[in-house]
Amino acid sequence: xxxxxxxxxxxxxxxxxxxxxxxxxxxxxxxxxxxxxxxxxxxxxxxxxxxxxxxxxxxxxxxxxxxxxxxxxxxxxxxxxxxxxxxxxxxxxxxxxxxxxxxxxxxxxxxxxxxxxxxxxxxxxxxxxxxxxxxxxxxxxxxxxxxxxxxxxxxxxxxxxxxxxxxxxxxxxxxxxxxxxxxxxxxxxxxxxxxxx
Amino acid sequence: xxxxxxxxxxxxxxxxxxxxxxxxxxxxxxxxxxxxxxxxxxxxxxxxxxxxxxxxxxxxxxxxxxxxxxxxxxxxxxxxxxxxxxxxxxxxxxxxxxxxxxxxxxxxxxxxxxxxxxxxxxxxxxxxxxxxxxxxxxxxxxxxxxxxxxxxxxxxxxxxxxxxx
Amino acid sequence: xxxxxxxxxxxxxxxxxxxxxxxxxxxxxxxxxxxxxxxxxxxxxxxxxxxxxxxxxxxxxxxxxxxxxxxxxx
Numbered sequence: 001x002x003x004x005x006x007x008x009x010x011x012x013x014x015x016x017x018x019x020x021x022x023x024x025x026x027x028x029x030x031x032x033x034x035x036x037x038x039x040x041x042x043x044x045x046x047x048x049x050x051x052x053x054x055x056x057x058x059x060x061x062x063x064x065x066x067x068x069x070x071x072x073x074x075x076x077x078x079x080x081x082x083x084x085x086x087x088x089x090x091x092x093x094x095x096x097x098x099x100x101x102x103x104x105x106x107x108x109x110x111x112x113x114x115x116x117x118x119x120x121x122x123x124x125x126x127x128x129x130x131x132x133x134x135x136x137x138x139x140x141x142x143x144x145x146x147x148x149x150x151x152x153x154x155x156x157x158x159x160x161x162x163x164x165x166x167x168x169x170x171x172x173x174x175x176x177x178x179x180x181x182x183x184x185x186x187x188x189x190x191x192x193x194x195x196x197x
Numbered sequence: 198x199x200x201x202x203x204x205x206x207x208x209x210x211x212x213x214x215x216x217x218x219x220x221x222x223x224x225x226x227x228x229x230x231x232x233x234x235x236x237x238x239x240x241x242x243x244x245x246x247x248x249x250x251x252x253x254x255x256x257x258x259x260x261x262x263x264x265x266x267x268x269x270x271x272x273x274x275x276x277x278x279x280x281x282x283x284x285x286x287x288x289x290x291x292x293x294x295x296x297x298x299x300x301x302x303x304x305x306x307x308x309x310x311x312x313x314x315x316x317x318x319x320x321x322x323x324x325x326x327x328x329x330x331x332x333x334x335x336x337x338x339x340x341x342x343x344x345x346x347x348x349x350x351x352x353x354x355x356x357x358x359x360x361x362x
Numbered sequence: 363x364x365x366x367x368x369x370x371x372x373x374x375x376x377x378x379x380x381x382x383x384x385x386x387x388x389x390x391x392x393x394x395x396x397x398x399x400x401x402x403x404x405x406x407x408x409x410x411x412x413x414x415x416x417x418x419x420x421x422x423x424x425x426x427x428x429x430x431x432x433x434x435x436x
Contacts, residue, residue, distance in 0.1 A: 002207070002211045002214070009204060009207055009208065009211075014200055016198055027321065031320065031321060034320070035311060035314070035320065038296055038300065038310075038314070039310070041297075041300075042297075042300045042304070042310065048277075048297055051295065051296060051297035052218070052295075052296055053295050053296075054220070054293070054295070054296070054319070055293075055296050055314060055317075055318070055319025055320050056319065056320050056321055057222065057321070058321045060321075068412070069405070069408060069409060069412070070404060070405045070408055071405035071406070071408070071409055088222075091405065092401075092402045092405035092406050092409070093405075093406055093409065103391065103392070104392055104393050105392055105394060105402060109221050109222075110221075110222060111221065111222035112219065112220055112221040112222060113220045113222070114218070114219060114220065119218045120217075120218050121218050122218075129211060129214045129217075130207060130210055130211060130214050131214075131219060132214055132217055132219025133207075133210040133213070133214050134202065134207075135219075136219075137200065137202055138198075138200055141198055141199065141200045142198060145198050145199075146394075146398065146401075147393075147394040147395055147398040148394070149393070154221040154222075155221060155222065156220075156221050157220045157221060157222070159218050159220070160217065160218060160219045160220050160221065163213075163214075163217040163219055164219075164221075167213040167214070167217065196206070197206075
């Protein structure tokens with residue numbers, strides 16, 4: 001991962017298969033930090049555009065799903081004994097929509113989030129970057145392992161739209177009315193290969 | 198699973214990630230439908246309660262606003278939020294508002310912000326009593342033009358509960 | 363980076379001609395190996411099983427007409 005303050009890469013661990021204890025610890029650390037920062041932002045009168053667009057997901061519940069279903073895999077990035085990002089991926093039941101790969105299976109990123117102290121919209125001094133890149137790369141590697149050739153898909157939260165489109169080179173298939181009008185992004189095998197270069 | 202990410206690749210990605218707040222997934226909490234039967238009771242209850250909280254949040258805002266005799270556009274203006282979002286909150290039982298909107302409403306209507314964040318689905322709730330009270334409140338309140346005596350009583354009791362914790 | 367790849371066991375399958383053909387066709391359509399097809403089938407079956415055990419029903423919804431129909435074709 002990249003330590004923003006020290007301006008260098010630091011050692012991190014990709015955890016494949018988050019345990020209940022790890023999910024509980026992450027929630028126990030993420031939630032109070034987020035609450036504290038939201039209070040601060042309200043007190044400081046931070047303008048609307050700079051607020052985060054969502055609160056906090058229940059990662060414990062997601063971990064239980066990953067534990068119980070073969071189709072779900074859960075990953076985390078651990079650095080300095082704290083979970084810096086979490087991701088839940090679905091590996092069955094979601095097919096590609098881009099015409100050139102329509103109907104082919106993909107690894108669908110069901111949820112992806114960085115710890116709140118890493119978010120520019122929440123933390124006064126975000127600690128680490130590369131959470132998004134590492135987790136997207138992980139999803140691609142999982143897709144390859146599953147023989148989906150790197151194809152992935154996800155519904156982006158609005159603040160991340162531009163990043164998936166421009167920085168990851170994913171195809172923006174527009175608003176999905178079936179999923180809260182969130183924009184749906186998909187990656188072809190070629191785009192995935194390009195991303196990993 | 199092999200994920201060899203080279204130092205060069207990571208360094209190249211640093212610039213691209215610099216200002217990005219990356220996230221993906223549905224806005225609703227606890228919307229993951231695939232609940233296993235072996236999940237702990239506590240977790241199933243917590244998720245069911247998250248589902249129960251949304252209607253209570255919208256109903257609370259609606260009754261509180263009507264009690265004060267405020268039109269939606271007036272409340273939206275005072276709270277400095279979009280009126281379209283306020284409409285969604287009051288009419289769409291499954292809508293999760295943005296955290297700032299919740300804060301602004303809490304401030305304007307003088308309700309406790311942390312509880313409101315939980316009730317709106319923005320923060321995970323581990324307190325089962327909130328879910329129970331929310332269900333009770335939602336069930337007792339109905340949408341009529343003027344607040345009935347029952348609605349008033351239900352509203353007052355629920356607000357008292359929120360303020361006590 | 364650490365990984366948690368589980369160990370794998372080998373199994374022999376006895377399939378009819380028709381089942382083998384269906385497997386071949388799915389493998390070609392989905393552009394994945396036959397093993398991967400069966401893995402997908404197992405994952406989906408498990409998800410369906412858990413939810414139906416909870417009392418839910420599996421439906422298809424027509425994209426245009428929005429008409430719902432249960433899993434059976436007729």
